Amino acid sequence: MTALILPLIAGAVVGLTLGALGGGGSVLAVPALIYLLGFTPAAATTASLVIVTATSLAALYAHARTGHVRWKAGAAFAAAGILPAAAAGAAATHMPQAVLTLAFATTAILAGLHMLRPADTGRPGSGDVRPAKAAAAGVGLGTLTGLLGVGGGFLVVPALVTVLAFEMEAAVGTSLLIITANSLASLATRSSAAVSLDWxxxxxxxxxxxxxxRDGKRLASKVSGPRLQRMFAVALLAVAVFMVADAMV
Incomplete structure (x- = not known):
């Protein structure tokens, strides 16, 4: 019974984060799996993708019911990122873990700092799809998802806010569609590793x-978009600093 307490608590925190912020789930899941549950880094990244895929699907359903998913833009991002995610996932198995950890932390710091910038009030959240920009961003995000073993929501949300001028609520909902697609593509290259996980x-x-x-979705409906954005950025920076410190030891 005691052995189940940690995964139950860690899962609740990851789900709350993913449901409320549309990302950050695997940013928290990977350290939790390694430092709390004793997974190896390789097993943790694979397990994180399994967890985030399942959780993203549940959160996506909740956000879709409230109309906060932009399906056309989400499909454009996902379609562009699926093949890069699969290819990068295969390549990641041949890279040193320390290099991947530092690359992940650096990317998280940059995304967090960007999200802390004041919102551009001159660009309303129209959600108009710009195909070229969506495709370019989707390729980049899919590559990072496969390479770093994360769902990519912490990158998708700021990309949707800045590239497509989404309001925060729509960016959170749409990111879940993209996370699910990219995670599934990356998992396809890790299927043998997934079989041996501690289920x-x-x-x-x-x-x-x-x-x-589900609780995270309710929290998102009660908190303003700018405040969610600041919370998201602070969480990213905190986890990134911890990962850099651990990798440098």
Missing amino acids: ALIGPFIATAILGA
Whole structure:
């Protein structure tokens, strides 16, 4: 019973984050799996993709019911990123873990700092799809998803806000569609590793993550977009600093 407490708590936190912010789930899941549950870095990244895929699907359903998913733009991002995510996922197995950790932390710091910038009030959240920009951003995000073993929501949300001028609520909802597609593509290259995972720990983790995502959706409906954006940025920076410090030890 005691062994189940940590995955249950960690899953709830990851789900709450993903449901409320549309990303950050794997940013928290990977450290939790490594430092709390004893997974190796390679197993943690694969397990994180399984967890985030399941949780993203649950959160996507909740956001879709409230009309906060822009399906056309999300499909454009996802379609552009699926093949790069799969290719990068295969390449990541041949790269040193320390290099991947530092690359991930650096990217998270840049995204967090960008999200802390004041919102551009001169650009309303029209959500108009700009195909070329959406495709270019989708390729880049898919590559990073596969390379770093994360869902990519912490990159998708700022991309949707800046590239397509989405309001924060729509960016959060649409990011979940993209996270699911990219995670599935990356998992396709890690199927053999997924079979050997400790499902006795991952199962409870997923269950509470899904429940937490529902609560996160309700939290998102009660908190203003700019405040959510600041919370998202602070969480990114905190995790990134921790990962840099750990990698440098």
